[in-house]
Amino acid sequence: MSPGVVAIAVVPDTRLGLSLWEMYEITIACTVFGVPHPDLFDPWYELRLCGDDPGPAGGVFGIRTTHGLDGLVGADTVIVPSVPQSCVDGDEPVPERLVEALRSAAAAGSRMVSLCVGAFALAAAGLLDGRRATAHWQHTRELAARHPEVIVDDSVLYTDEGRILTSAGATAALDLCLHLVRRDLGARVAGQLARRLVVPAHRSGGQAQFIEHPVPETDDDSLGPVLEWASEHLDRPLTVDELARRARMSPRTFHRRLVAATGTTPLRWLLAQRLARAQTLLETTGLPVEQVGERSGLGSAANLRHHFTRALGVSPSDYRRAFTPSGPPSTGR
Template sequence: MATIALAATDGMLHFELAMACEIFVRDPSGLADPWYDLVVCGPGPVRIGRFQLEPDDSLDRLASADTVIVPAVADIDVDLPPGLVDAVRAAHEAGARIVSLCTGAFVLAAAGVLDGLRATTHWAHTDELAARYPQVTVDPDVLYVDNGNVLASAGKAAAIDLCLHLIRRDHGSTVANAVARRLVVPPHRAGGQAQFVTAPVPARDDHPLADLLPWALARLDRPLTVEDLARQTNMSSRNLARHFRSATGTTPLQWLSTQRIRRAQELLENTDSSIDAIAEAAGMGTATTLRRHFHRTVGVPPDAYRRTFRTAWPPPES
């Protein structure tokens, strides 16, 4: 029976920890292979969110586990528990499979486990992870990363995706699908975090782009160039590009492309329009162009995105 050691220390988030317990404690009925032996490990009684937790064993137990899971830490700006970092490093050196959920990636990075590897975390913290640990290749667009013996997930629901992926690796798709049905979640989600990241816009009304962005958003169905945007703000193209980079972290053309994709997402979610009509409304011209750019940006085709995020349309009659 494979042992999973779930690390628990003060300052962790209860969602990822409780979710891992729910997934790995209950074995599916009719399972031929032995299920996991889950052990919650900590330095002693710990505070997880608003709950007090009594671990099953100490953090030293991580070194003898087959798999170690590190849930999310609530605040990445406070010092990580040194005992946890040391225990994760020791488990990795002992040959354990190491898994981080959401911001648990910061613990793995601090332990040196992610050195030279790809990793991810919640999209809101990927830049910080990359800045603190330049030896780690941070991928902000994926739901999870599998390096073989070191795995990392993005935030919240992506942690479920990674846990199901572990079951799929260990027990096969049939078992993983059975667990997914019990959880009432899809057994596998295509695409990446780009489906869920909001686009940055200036926060201040007095910003030089404050009037331009609504103007451009109202004209996404029309051809717009950098010169058009610069003319609207009475700026040079170079000055416009500087303000765009400062406010949004991107170029005017990249911002326009992102907004066209966002418009397509909204129409896919909330209307019954055809892909051709959505392509025209979003300024993509043709369905072929929309599908190419949408798949490259979001990670899934427009039709797959619509199936995932579709709201009822038209609204039910009262």
């Protein structure tokens, strides 16, 4: 029995065609669902590429669609890998022709999936209302502002709400596609496919997006220097009172200005910086976990594991295994 028809919506920008990022997300879906693996499962998925009209979808990168957007209706799974950047920026609405096709497909019983900014299309169709959804963390704030009915979660790789699934960008899109294969065909097939693609066999949707937390740009000249100083001395037992003194402010004023500049409290900002430092040390050095905790200011190995796992959804050791480049590790000195 076939795992079904997967229909991918291809809607390029009318002026610029398909961008590199749009092609990347489309290619991920095509690689997972469009390349047969008869030794793993036969027959494999049937793939449809659906656009405004069958034929070439131009731009710097071209792709030939096989169906019109009406081909989304009746598919077992519908994937929206992207929307034009103008729709993400808010310069233009998501094309109504795509919105209507998505509504019709959902009403006909299709499983609806978005990769990265494809969530803007599902949201425009009203399919994410009252549901958890995610997208690349750079775009989740805009998604939440434009669609307040959606429960936007920028801290996960992907969400699975049964018939509606969404993913963050880049490799998280691949994680979600493999998750779909796992749901459809089982862990063995998904694991073998992941091995052929040379990616981890399974990253749960609850694992955090790996977001950098740089020192924020701010027009408040009194905050910039102290935040730069703090980021360079994270191994010290920093306190809000000490940072406020260095900024020549009262603790209350420092707290208020930092929240206004960064959207977070001083303690949460410090924790985010320390987690980011721990990530860098785990990725680029062979330091024991105990020393990573000390150098990042998170203290003991147990404290590092607690905060790291709570924030990122994965242990420091598992993070290191996933992100450490090949070759002899550095001592960090």
